[in-house]
Amino acid sequence: xxxxxxxxxxxxxxxxxxxxxxxxxxxxxxxxxxxxxxxxxxxxxxxxxxxxxxxxxxxxxxxxxxxxxxxxxxxxxxxxxxxxxxxxxxxxxxxxxxxxxxxxxxxxxxxxxxxxxxxxxxxxxxxxxxxxxxxxxxxxxxxxxxxxxxxxxxxxxxxxxxxxxxxxxxxxxxxxxxxxxxxxxxxxxxxxxxxxxxxxxxxxxxxxxxxxxxxxxxxxxxxxxxxxxxxxxxxxxxxxxxxxxxxxxxxxxxxxxxxxxxxxxxxxxxxxxxxxxxxxxxxxxxxxxxxxxxxxxxxxxxxxxxxxxxxxxxxxxxxxxxxxxxxxxxxxxxxxxxxxxxxxxxxxxxxxxxxxxxxxxxxxxxxxxxxxxxxxxxx
Amino acid sequence: xxxxxxxxxxxxxxxxxxxxxxxxxxxxxxxxxxxxxxxxxxxxxxxxxxxxxxxxxxxxxxxxxxxxxxxxxxxxxxxxxxxxxxxxxxxxxxxxxxxxxxxxxxxxxxxxxxxxxxxxxxxxxxxxxxxxxxxxxxxxxxxxxxxxxxxxxxxxxxxxxxxxxxxxxxxxxxxxxxxxxxxxxxxxxxxxxxxxxxxxxxxxxxxxxxxxxxxxxxxxxxxxxxxxxxxxxxxxxxxxxxxxxxxxxxxxxxxxxxxxxxxxxxxxxxxxxxxxxxxxxxxxxxxxxxxxxxxxxxxxxxxxxxxxxxxxxxxxxxxxxxxxxxxxxxxxxxxxxxxxxxxxxxxxx
Numbered sequence: 001x002x003x004x005x006x007x008x009x010x011x012x013x014x015x016x017x018x019x020x021x022x023x024x025x026x027x028x029x030x031x032x033x034x035x036x037x038x039x040x041x042x043x044x045x046x047x048x049x050x051x052x053x054x055x056x057x058x059x060x061x062x063x064x065x066x067x068x069x070x071x072x073x074x075x076x077x078x079x080x081x082x083x084x085x086x087x088x089x090x091x092x093x094x095x096x097x098x099x100x101x102x103x104x105x106x107x108x109x110x111x112x113x114x115x116x117x118x119x120x121x122x123x124x125x126x127x128x129x130x131x132x133x134x135x136x137x138x139x140x141x142x143x144x145x146x147x148x149x150x151x152x153x154x155x156x157x158x159x160x161x162x163x164x165x166x167x168x169x170x171x172x173x174x175x176x177x178x179x180x181x182x183x184x185x186x187x188x189x190x191x192x193x194x195x196x197x198x199x200x201x202x203x204x205x206x207x208x209x210x211x212x213x214x215x216x217x218x219x220x221x222x223x224x225x226x227x228x229x230x231x232x233x234x235x236x237x238x239x240x241x242x243x244x245x246x247x248x249x250x251x252x253x254x255x256x257x258x259x260x261x262x263x264x265x266x267x268x269x270x271x272x273x274x275x276x277x278x279x280x281x282x283x284x285x286x287x288x289x290x291x292x293x294x295x296x297x298x299x300x301x302x303x304x305x306x307x308x309x310x311x312x313x314x315x316x317x318x319x320x321x322x323x324x325x326x327x328x329x330x331x332x333x334x335x336x337x338x339x340x341x342x343x344x345x346x347x348x349x350x351x352x353x354x355x356x357x358x359x360x361x362x363x364x365x366x367x368x369x370x371x372x373x374x375x376x377x378x379x
Numbered sequence: 380x381x382x383x384x385x386x387x388x389x390x391x392x393x394x395x396x397x398x399x400x401x402x403x404x405x406x407x408x409x410x411x412x413x414x415x416x417x418x419x420x421x422x423x424x425x426x427x428x429x430x431x432x433x434x435x436x437x438x439x440x441x442x443x444x445x446x447x448x449x450x451x452x453x454x455x456x457x458x459x460x461x462x463x464x465x466x467x468x469x470x471x472x473x474x475x476x477x478x479x480x481x482x483x484x485x486x487x488x489x490x491x492x493x494x495x496x497x498x499x500x501x502x503x504x505x506x507x508x509x510x511x512x513x514x515x516x517x518x519x520x521x522x523x524x525x526x527x528x529x530x531x532x533x534x535x536x537x538x539x540x541x542x543x544x545x546x547x548x549x550x551x552x553x554x555x556x557x558x559x560x561x562x563x564x565x566x567x568x569x570x571x572x573x574x575x576x577x578x579x580x581x582x583x584x585x586x587x588x589x590x591x592x593x594x595x596x597x598x599x600x601x602x603x604x605x606x607x608x609x610x611x612x613x614x615x616x617x618x619x620x621x622x623x624x625x626x627x628x629x630x631x632x633x634x635x636x637x638x639x640x641x642x643x644x645x646x647x648x649x650x651x652x653x654x655x656x657x658x659x660x661x662x663x664x665x666x667x668x669x670x671x672x673x674x675x676x677x678x679x680x681x682x683x684x685x686x687x688x689x690x691x692x693x694x695x696x697x698x699x700x701x702x703x704x705x706x707x708x709x710x711x712x713x714x715x716x717x718x719x720x721x722x723x724x725x726x727x728x
Contacts, residue, residue, distance in 0.1 A: 005627050007634040022716065031712070085715045258715065266711040273707050279696055282703025283654075286647035289718050293631045311627075318624045368613070375616040378596050378623055 003311055003377060005297045008074070017075055021082040024055065029088055035345075036087020036263075038353050039256030039323075041213075044126065044168050045089035052083075053123030058093050059101045066105070067118035073246075073299040081251040081292075087259045091165060096120040098250065100127035100173060103190075103243045107231030112192065116171075130174035130193065130217070131240065132162045138369050141184045141237060145176040145219065147191060153225040154178070154191060156199075159218050164363075166202045166215040169195055174219070175240050178233050188236035192228040193219070209340070209355040248364055249298030249312030254291045254319030256360055257326040257353050261285070263346045264330055280329045291319050310377020313370040320360040321367070327353045382445040386427075386438075390449040393418045398453035403680050406456035407546030411512035416457045416481060419450075425462040426477065433471035434478065435463065444582040444637040451586025454680040456547060458483050458509045460579035466517035466530075468575065473528040473563040480514035482530075483507055485552070486576055486692060487519065487569045495522040499556040500529060506691070510538050510550035519565050519572055526568055529559035543687035545680070576692035577649040578640055584652040584688050585633035588626040588659055591681045595622055595663045598670070609666075618662040625655035625662075635721060643722030646701040653695035656685040 010018075028051060037043065052058050060076040062068020069075075076097075083090050101120045104112055119125040136142040145158025158176060166172065174191045181187035195202065199222040207213045231239045261284050273281065295315045301308040331338065331350060338351040361367045397415040406412035419425055428443025429435020443464050450459050458481045466482035485493060485504040492502035500520065510516055515530045537553035567575075596619055599610035609615050629652045636648035660682040664671045671678040689695070709717050 003623065003627055005631050007631055007638075018716075018719075081719070262711055262714060265707065265714065268707075269711055273703065275700065278700045278703030278707065280699075280703070281706055282646075282650065282699035282701065283695075285706045285714075285718055286650040286699060286702045289635075289644075289647045289721065290628050290632045290651045292719065293635055294627060297631065314620070314624055314627060317620065318628065371613065371616050371620050374620045374623065375610070378592075378619055379600065379610075 003314065004301065004306070004308065005294055005311060006300070007293065008296045008300045010074075010078075014074060014078055018078050018082065020055075021057070021079050025082060025086045025088065029086065034087075034089070036259045036349070037084075037089060037091075038087070038259060038349065038356065039084050040090060040094055040252045041256065041352070041356055042087060042091050043089040044091035044094075044165060046092045046123065046126075048089050049093040049123035049126075051123070052079075052093065053121055056121075058097045058123050059117060059121035062101055062105060062117050062121055066113050067121035068101075069121075073302040074296065077251055077296055077299040081255065084251055084255040085258045085262075092126050092168070093120070093123050095129055095165070095169070096125055096127040098252075099129075099243050099247045100171075102247075103173065103230065103239060104192075106242065107190075107239050109227070111227060112230065116192070125171060126165065126169040128163050128166050128169040128172045128195075130160045130163065130172040132160065134159060134161050137162075138366055140175070140240065141188070143175055143177060143188065145174060147176045147178050147189065147224065149178070150223070153223055154229070156191065156193065156219050156222040156224050159216060161205070161216050162214045163202075163217050164214045166195065166217050167204060167212065171195060172217070173230060175236050178236075181234075185237040187234055188240075189233045190230040190236045190239055191224045192230050193222065193224055197222050197224075199223070209352070244365060245307070245309040246298070246302055246312050248316040248370075249295055249308065251292070251295055253316045253364075254288065254295060254322055256320075256323045257330075257357075258288065260330050260346070260349045260353055261288075261326060263349055264333065267344070267346050277333050280333055284326050284329060287322055291315065291322060295319065310374050313365070313373040313377075316365065317361075317367055317370045317374065323360045324357050327357050382442050386442060387445055387449060389422060390424060390446045391452075393422065393424065394450055394453035394455050398455050400677055400680075403454055403456055407542075410540070410548050411509060412456045415455055419455070419457065419459065420480075425457075425459050425481070426467060427463060429463050429467040429471050429477055433467075434476055435467055435471065440464075440640060441637050444578070444633065447579060447582040448586040448589075448633065451583035451684075452590040454545070454587070454684055457481065458513060460576075460583065461508050461513075464579050465572075465576060466515070469517055469519065469528045469565065469567060469572070470530065470561075472567060473565055475528065475530065475561045475563050478515060481509065481512060482515050482517055483509050483513035484572075484576075485516065485518035487572060493518060493520050493554065495520045495527060495529065495559075495562075496556075498522075498562075499558050500531065500554040501556055502554060504552045504554075505541070506549045507552050508550075509548045510536075510552050511540070511548065515560065516552060519567060519569055526565040528561075528563055528565040528567070530561040531557055531559045543691075545683035545687045547684070547687065549687075573692055574642060574645050575640070577698065578636055578645045580688045580691050581629070581633045581636055581645070581648045581652045584656060584685060585626075585629045587681045587685050587688075588622075588629050588652075588655060591659060591663050591678070591685070592619075592622050592626040594678060594681070595619060595666050599666050602668075602670075615666055618666040622659050622662040622666070625659040629655045639723065641722055643702065643705050643717075646698045646705065649693060650695050650698035650702055653689045653693075653698065656689035657695075660685050 056069040147154035179187035423436035426436035632648035
């Protein structure tokens with residue numbers, strides 16, 4: 001096996017950061033004053049994100065000259081881990097912090113970096129992801145959205161789909177075809193698109209629970225100025241591969257159902273758990289502990305400049321399937337009945353997780369795609 | 380955690396050279412592998428982690444577990460865990476001589492009746508590894524007032540030969556008023572002993588899972604059907620990936636649990652390892668097809684050991700209940716922080 005997981009020991013500074021985030025959350029967002037989220041499935045709250053930005057906890061790895069904290073992937077892991085397990089409203093900054101700022105830093109022009117990164121680090125700007133299309137899901141190179149060169153910019157036409165939070169975000173990074181090529185991985189480019197541009201229409205796609213989480217984004221003759229081409233024209237495929245490679249190994253891939261476990265234990269505090277309850281909560285807690293070590297190890301590898309694409313995919317596969325198993329385990333333990341309308345927080349969380357659970361192993365790379373990536377890493 | 384790479388290279392060489400397919404087969408038939416033992420003992424591997432002052436080879440717990448993991452990779456059919464990390468640890472801790480040659484340990488299974496009555500050992504102990512090949516059998520027993528570490532010569536007991544699924548001796552020892560060769564008060568309770576035993580099995584299992592993953596990746600890359608390597612089929616890739624996940628998860632859990640042997644981390648690691656033993660062997664065998672079911676192909680050396688070690692010193696449900704109890708004893712608001720910190724600093728319960 002060629003996978004390179006190594007046990008991570010936190011430094012004093014990293015432990016201090018953990019304590020600081022815990023204290024901030026206890027102060028800023030006391031339990032019982034908000035409806036906790038399920039991992040990244042949490043409300044968008046611009047003012048909360050701005051508070052995180054003020055603490056230096058968004059775009060943590062960004063250079064100081066762009067408003068970043070110049071800290072690493074492990075630091076970001078520790079902050080995000082605390083936010084997610086707390087059920088904090090992280091959605092406003094979620095995509096911008098996790099991946100948009102990274103690709104802009106890596107491929108953007110100096111002007112783009114100065115324009116976008118400080119605003120992301122401050123929690124002002126929300127981004128979403130413009131990859132999937134009606135006929136291009138896991139097979140991303142099949143995108144049909146097309147940008148044609150016009151005077152001073154690009155004219156963009158096409159449709160993106162499953163775009164999470166498009167109705168709330170400010171910008172998205174669109175993967176589109178800018179040239180025909182024999183190899184369909186060539187001739188793709190990334191454009192930074194203002195969602196309030198003329199010709200951009202966001203059509204909600206009702207989620208199975210009736211809510212509005214993702215949308216279809218139709219772009220009709222949208223003008224994108226030259227200065228918003230991200231990276232090199234024709235290199236969009238490589239840039240996108242990079243964008244997806246490492247974000248997969250983060251704490252959002254195993255913590256989506258932690259609040260469910262914690263709430264179950266809160267509801268049973270002071271009562272003796274039955275044998276099956278001890279067994280299943282113990283099973284879950286042991287796995288949280290174990291998968292967490294793998295996830296943090298991926299982030300240490302990123303800080304060391306390694307390229308843990310297979311390791312990150314492994315964490316996502318293992319972690320997201322576990323998130324789903326947790327739902328089944330707690331549903332087994334619970335006698336009552338899951339409902340979004342329940343008076344019981346646990347029952348509401350259970351209902352929400354049952355309804356959203358299947359998405360865990362789909363979003364950000366399906367299990368089937370991950371298996372291909374991981375097995376390449378095993379050769 | 381830094382283990383001397385030279386130590387690991389040496390251990391790897393010793394076990395790779397001696398734990399051949401034939402040697403493992405012979406060990407099953409004979410009940411011991413003197414060649415493997417001799418090569419390991421010559422360079423002190425069984426006594427790593429036991430202080431030199433007590434007759435050990437020095438080194439710390441992490442070193443000893445790392446060597447054990449290498450042994451697990453090769454299915455070394457010798458009482459390596461028992462000699463140093465278990466019996467050696469108990470004897471040294473009680474101020475008794477560790478001695479030469481292989482030692483073994485009474486693991487203390489439910490239903491055992493061993494006790495010290497008027498200074499003599501009476502009762503039955505089961506699952507004693509390599510009891511007849513050992514120089515001494517060590518146990519923690521009650522004398523009615525407290526726990527004592529005792530050691531006795533195997534010849535003074537009645538040994539009934541029993542093997543685990545991997546053909547490793549896990550003998551039943553009958554004692555009828557046997558005076559122990561050595562005896563001293565023990566600071567280790569049977570619960571602590573079980574935890575330590577579980578830690579040794581986690582290290583062995585981490586090694587076996589690693590080896591199983593490597594073996595299965597290699598086999599499926601070579602084996603061709605329908606004109607291509609079977610590893611090209613997505614359904615086969617899924618087996619390889621699930622197996623690699625189990626190996627990675629248990630590998631890192633073993634490292635974490637070995638750092639300071641905190642109750643929570645050992646319990647969680649054994650829960651993960653025992654559960655992985657089931658899922659990983661299933662995936663590995665399915666990926667190998669009929670070849671993996673033969674005596675000739677080496678997969679069974681690993682899978683039969685994993686099935687055996689899965690249950691030794693507590694199966695997954697035992698340790699999951701234990702983790703559940705530890706979790707329930709923490710205030711829920713502080714549980715995540717406790718888990719993230721591995722319950723370090725929490726008093727062992």
